[in-house]
Amino acid sequence: MKRKTITLSICIMSVLILYAFGGFFNKKSNTFNKETSVSITSSDKNLDKNKDSQNNKEKSSLEDKEKVTHDKAKTEVEEKKSNDESKTKIQPSKDNNIKSSNNASLETKERDWFFVPKKDGTPSGAPGDVLSIINKHSGYYLGDTSKKVIYLTFDEGYENGYTSKILDVLKANDIKAAFFVVVPYINSNKDLIKRMVNEGHLVCNHSNHHPSMAQTALKGKDTFDKELLDTEKAFEDLTGKKMPKYFRPPMGKYSELSLKYTKDLGYKTIFWSFAYNDWDPNKQPNHEYAKRIIKERTHNGGIFLLHAVSKTNTEILDEIIKDLKSQGYRFGTLDELS
Numbered sequence: 001m002k003r004k005t006i007t008l009s010i011c012i013m014s015v016l017i018l019y020a021f022g023g024f025f026n027k028k029s030n031t032f033n034k035e036t037s038v039s040i041t042s043s044d045k046n047l048d049k050n051k052d053s054q055n056n057k058e059k060s061s062l063e064d065k066e067k068v069t070h071d072k073a074k075t076e077v078e079e080k081k082s083n084d085e086s087k088t089k090i091q092p093s094k095d096n097n098i099k100s101s102n103n104a105s106l107e108t109k110e111r112d113w114f115f116v117p118k119k120d121g122t123p124s125g126a127p128g129d130v131l132s133i134i135n136k137h138s139g140y141y142l143g144d145t146s147k148k149v150i151y152l153t154f155d156e157g158y159e160n161g162y163t164s165k166i167l168d169v170l171k172a173n174d175i176k177a178a179f180f181v182v183v184p185y186i187n188s189n190k191d192l193i194k195r196m197v198n199e200g201h202l203v204c205n206h207s208n209h210h211p212s213m214a215q216t217a218l219k220g221k222d223t224f225d226k227e228l229l230d231t232e233k234a235f236e237d238l239t240g241k242k243m244p245k246y247f248r249p250p251m252g253k254y255s256e257l258s259l260k261y262t263k264d265l266g267y268k269t270i271f272w273s274f275a276y277n278d279w280d281p282n283k284q285p286n287h288e289y290a291k292r293i294i295k296e297r298t299h300n301g302g303i304f305l306l307h308a309v310s311k312t313n314t315e316i317l318d319e320i321i322k323d324l325k326s327q328g329y330r331f332g333t334l335d336e337l338s
Contacts, residue, residue: 103257103260106255106256106257106260107133107255107256107257108214108217108218108255108256108257109214109255110212110214110215110253110254110255111130111214111253111254111255112251112252112253113141113249113252113253113254113271113272114126114252115141115271115272115273117274117297118297118299119296119297121298121299121300122299123142123145123273123299123300123301123302124141124142124273124274124297124299124302126141133256133259134259134269134271136256136259137256137259137260137262137263137269138259138262138263138267138268138269139259139268139269139270139271140268140269140270140271140303140337141270141271141272141273141303142273142301142302142303143301143302143303143332143336143337144300144301144332144336145299145300145301146300146301147300147301148300148327148328148329148330149300149301149329149330149331149332149336150298150301150302150304150324150329150330150331150332151178151301151302151303151304151331151332151333151334151336151337152170152175152177152178152304152306152331153177153178153179153180153248153270153272153303153304153305153306153334154166154177154178154179154180154306154307154308155180155206155248155279155305155306155307155308156179156180156181156182156185156189156206156308157182157185157206157210157309158184158185158188158309159185159188159189159192159308159309160281160308160309160311162308162309162310162311162313162314163179163189163192163308164192164195165314166308166313166314166317167192167195167196167199167201169314169317169318169321170199170201171199172318173318173321173322173325175321175331176200176201176202176331176333177201177202177331177333178201178202178203178204178244178246178270178333178334179196179201179202179203179204179308180204180205180206180246180248180270181193181203181204181205181206181231181235182206182207182208182209182210182231182250183208183209183230183231183234186231186234186235186238187234190238193235193238193239194238194239197239197241202244202246202333202334202335203235203239203243203244204243204244204246204247204248204270204334205228205231205232205243205244205245205246205247205248205267206231206247206248206250207227207228207231207247207249207250208226208227208228208230208231208234209227210250210251211227211250212250212251212253213227213249213250213253213254213255213258213262214253214254214255214257214258215253216258217255217257217258217261218257221261221264224258224261225261225265228247228262228265228267229265231243244334244335245265245266245267245268246267246268246270246334247262247267247268247269247270248269248270248271249262249269249271252271254269268334268337270303270334271303272303272304272305273299273301273302273303273304274294274297274298274299274302274303274304274305275304275305275306276290276293276294276297278290278306278307278310278312278313279307279309279310281309281310281311284310284311284312285312286312287312287315287316290312290313290316291316291319291320294320295323298324298327298329
């Protein structure tokens with residue numbers, strides 16, 4: 001009995017000991033698991049944090065890269081635009097620099113020569129501002145208005161078959177005139193040019209290409225000068241003589257600047273105080289109309305502009321000259337202008 005009691009006690013103690021140890025190990029296991037879980041969670045969080053940090057760095061790097069690329073592209077676009085603008089922008093040349101210290105105040109707008117014709121034998125009029133400009137730059141549209149003198153001038157843009165007859169009439173009446181010629185006319189009518197010179201007429205400058213001299217002046221003085229100098233050269237090469245320094249602006253177009261440039265070359269600009277619609281070969285005035293207009297508008301010191309392409313002018317010229325002479329007029333030359 002006693003042995004059974006001892007054995008039972010030992011068994012109970014063994015169970016208690018095992019239970020106690022089991023609880024300890026379970027507690028340790030739970031602690032380990034908890035610590036392990038915390039460690040893993042912390043590690044995961046650190047990994048996530050590191051991952052987020054890396055992602056942020058990569059994102060920042062990408063954004064920086066994109067910004068650099070954008071800025072670079074923007075810079076390249078701006079540079080290209082600037083270059084394109086530089087290429088397309090018209091750069092002023094020295095030849096276009098018309099506003100030098102001497103010419104800064106000169107008017108450059110294009111004007112058309114005009115005058116106010118009168119029927120009472122008094123000189124044609126012109127606006128005061130026009131007279132101020134042309135007088136300042138050696139321009140003339142009238143001669144000596146105190147005398148009954150007329151200056152005959154002919155514009156020669158091209159030959160229409162009448163100049164030889166006109167020269168015959170002038171020679172028969174012992175009259176000297178002025179012929180304003182362009183380079184193509186000189187080159188195409190060499191015999192007529194030589195005849196004009198040999199018979200004592202003035203062969204004068206009407207430019208090379210017959211442009212608006214106001215517009216030509218805007219292209220620069222060198223371009224302007226060339227129009228006149230090329231005409232001089234063509235004449236001098238043909239005749240061996242210097243061209244008289246009288247210039248008629250094609251179409252009567254001028255500006256104050258063009259007058260100044262003309263004067264700088266030693267020229268007098270010759271406008272006119274008489275002209276009529278004689279320049280179109282296909283719309284020629286009839287004889288009676290032409291003679292009436294000429295008679296009504298003749299005046300002292302008149303500079304007459306006639307076109308040598310006109311059939312009417314050619315056919316009535318002799319009669320007109322004789323009629324004006326009978327009225328006491330004489331025919332002078334541009335060399336008398338001062």
